[in-house]
Amino acid sequence: MQTRIREVFRSSIDVKELILQDENLLKSIEAATRAIINAFRMSGSVLFCGNGGSAADAQHLAAEFSGRFYYDRPPLNSEALHVNTSYLTAVGNDYSFDEVYARIVRAKGKKGDVLVALSTSGNSENILRAIQAAAEAGMTVIGITGQTGGRMKDKCDVLINVPSADTPRIQEAHITIGHIICELVESDLFPRH
Secondary structure, three states, rough: OOOHHHHHHHHHHHHHHHHHOOHHHHHHHHHHHHHHHHHOOOOOEEEEEEEOOOHHHHHHHHHHHOOOOOOOOOOOOOOEOOOOOOHHHHHHHOOOOHHHHHHHHHHHHHOEEEEEEEEEEEOOOOHHHHHHHHHHHEEEEEEEEEEOOHHOOOOOOOEEEEEEEOOOHHHHHHHHHHHHHHHHHHHHHHOOO
8 A cells, every 4th residue: 555655646746847847837837827917916807617626626726816825915806617506507507517617707707817727638618618708708818737738728828738647646736836826926916025
């Protein structure tokens, strides 16, 4: 059992090492951070969407902005789009699950806002439709995916594609990247002197 524990830790570390060695990927993380800072500076919002574990990550990261990350400061307008279960089940039932994010992006998103779309495969239809709706609204789209980027690859303004095809390792890297972005956004908007 300990052998497998060590193997999983090593595998997770290896993915993060690959990220550290990829200058383009690091630049994408920086570009995503700058886009989010700009949206908040202009009194915009950052909307998150994802399915399953990616929905949990979306909710987690939205809470870091709207609540706090490292220290007390004013709240930032950020929301995970799946948290209203009445909305989600109504739209899923009345339209289709493929429409649950696109419809609410059309309701809430505006030019200058940011959509952070999380999908380990990059192929989730409801995420792809949300990206399309965000683009139509003039939002900046940040895609956070796995290695290939899937169908999201060419549809995002900024793509952060974690160099792995292993879903748990991708998700572990997603939350690390999200935490880095949260820290940088918070310290830029609310510097501690």
